[in-house]
Amino acid sequence: MAVDDTQSAGVPAPASRHVTPEQRTEALREANGGSGPIAFLWEWTKIFWISVAVFLVLRTFIVEAFHIPTGSMENTILPGDFLLVNKLAYGAEVPFTHDRLPALERPKFGDVIVFDYPVDPRQNFVKRLVGLPGDTLAMRSGVLIRNGHAVSESYVRHEDPTEDPSGEDFAWQRDYLVRSANAAPTYHPSRNNWGPLVVPPKHYFVLGDNRDNSLDSRYWGFVPDSLVTGRPILIYYSYAPDSNQALAWVTHVRWKRLGEFVH
DSSP states (O other): OOOOHHHHTTOOOOOOOOOOHHHHHHHHHHHTTOSSHHHHHHHHHHHHHHHHHHHHHIIIIIEEEEEOOSOTTTTTSOTTEEEEEESSTTOOBOTTSSOBOOOSSOOOTTOEEEEEOTTOTTSEEEEEEEEOTTOEEEEETTEEEETTEEOOOTTOBOSOTTOOOBSGGGGGGGGGBOTTSOOGGGOOOBSSSEEEEEOOTTEEEEEOSBTTSOOOHHHHOOEEGGGEEEEEEEEEEEBOTTOSSTTHHHHTBOGGGTTEEOO
8 A cells, every 4th residue: 555755754744734814914914015004005105106206207308298279280280189299309498497408409490399489488389490590581472482592391281372461460570671671661571471581599480381371480470499398209199170079089080190200
């Protein structure tokens, strides 16, 4: 008859150990590193505030999400697009100071940029940069002229090219006319015909790609470089907001635009 090797060696079998429910609960508590509901709550509180801190750092210095409500940048950016904006590109501003982190690059002609609206810095605008400090800009019949040369702009859209409104919105331009331009008192700029103007130091001139439907530098002036906040990277979500359906953000998603880079 077969026998157990341990017993045959004369070694007694270990006695069974009874574990009470209280001992099991205590062991689990020690394994989880806590001693009760208060410790559990404290751990989750720490996780929450660390998450908030990481989010604020990312939003302030690295990347921020923006929603586009208007059509001033069609067809590059559409109403209902949600953008991720690179705030490191031009040097993110340190909160409560006028200091900036070192810029990774300088804004250049043709960049799409996000900036605080000079008339009301509480608003964010997105436009295309068409004039750098020292550039001479003009427009003739809707064609942009930069430093004496017509600019080819494949991204521009014209909704109403036959109209050319003028008015006092353009009066600010008189102070920036080049000397060879018409005398300021007789200067009557319009949406499609203005300049030549010289972009002052530390300022930019911006236009919307939808030239006939854009509130841009033609109307309110130059953008100080201190107001530039970043450069859009890509479209992370998009839907058609002109739908009458209450859940258009779910039912009218522009799937082909998701992940599309902005340029």
